[in-house]
Amino acid sequence: xxxxxxxxxxxxxxxxxxxxxxxxxxxxxxxxxxxxxxxxxxxxxxxxxxxxxxxxxxxxxxxxxxxxxxxxxxxxxxxxxxxxxxxxxxxxxxxxxxxxxxxxxxxxxxxxxxxxxxxxxxxxxxxxxxxxxxxxxxxxxxxxxxxxxxxxxxxxxxxxxxxxxx
Ligand SMILES: [Zn+2]
Numbered sequence: 001x002x003x004x005x006x007x008x009x010x011x012x013x014x015x016x017x018x019x020x021x022x023x024x025x026x027x028x029x030x031x032x033x034x035x036x037x038x039x040x041x042x043x044x045x046x047x048x049x050x051x052x053x054x055x056x057x058x059x060x061x062x063x064x065x066x067x068x069x070x071x072x073x074x075x076x077x078x079x080x081x082x083x084x085x086x087x088x089x090x091x092x093x094x095x096x097x098x099x100x101x102x103x104x105x106x107x108x109x110x111x112x113x114x115x116x117x118x119x120x121x122x123x124x125x126x127x128x129x130x131x132x133x134x135x136x137x138x139x140x141x142x143x144x145x146x147x148x149x150x151x152x153x154x155x156x157x158x159x160x161x162x163x164x165x166x
Contacts, residue, residue: 001095001125004071007034007047008132014039018132021047021072023055023089025065031055048072048080052087063088073129074098075122081108084118091119095129 007020011034019035033050037043048070056062069091070084075098084092085108092109109120 001071001073001093001129003029003032004047004073004095005125005128005132007032008073008129011035011047012132012136018136019047019072019074021051021070023051023064024069024071025055025067030058030068044079046077046080048076049083052080052083052089056087062086066090069093071124074133075103075105078104078108081105081118082113085114085116088116089118091121093121093124095123095125096133097122097126097130 003022004020007022008018009020011020012018014036016035016038021033022029023031031051031054033047033052033054035047036045036050039045051070051072052064055064055068059065064087066088068087068089070089071093072080073095075094075096076084076092077098081092081104094105097103098105105120105122109118
């Protein structure tokens with residue numbers, strides 16, 4: 001999960017929601033991904049999708065070898081769960097739980113879609129994984145607040161100028 005957190009930090013540096021993922025095979029990281037949705041303006045540019053795509057390329061196969069595991073800092077969305085099943089990921093470890101509590105993670109993992117079941121373990125290094133997200137969203141709110149105040153100050157300076165000009 002440390003490696004997934006490193007990837008999440010790369011997303012943070014790029015101003016993206018910090019989510020990172022890695023695919024691990026035989027205790028080795030075979031691919032990494034981080035959220036790049038804003039930069040690429042792609043709805044599918046999730047950390048898990050990138051990591052899985054890269055792993056498939058590495059193994060020259062859409063079906064990952066038995067025993068592949070995915071580590072991701074946030075509970076996967078249904079699209080990424082679908083990608084895990086399609087690539088036959090055997091085990092998923094995630095860090096932070098999806099806040100809204102509306103995730104379908106376990107339901108999808110256990111539905112035996114595609115005749116493949118994926119084991120899911122949540123809450124791995126949860127504090128660090130959710131901490132980086134909290135940090136991102138609170139600093140984003142702070143920036144928005146500062147921007148709002150700056151605009152307000154600009155506006156009142158304009159009004160003053162106008163009044164002085166009369
Ligand atoms: Zn996703």
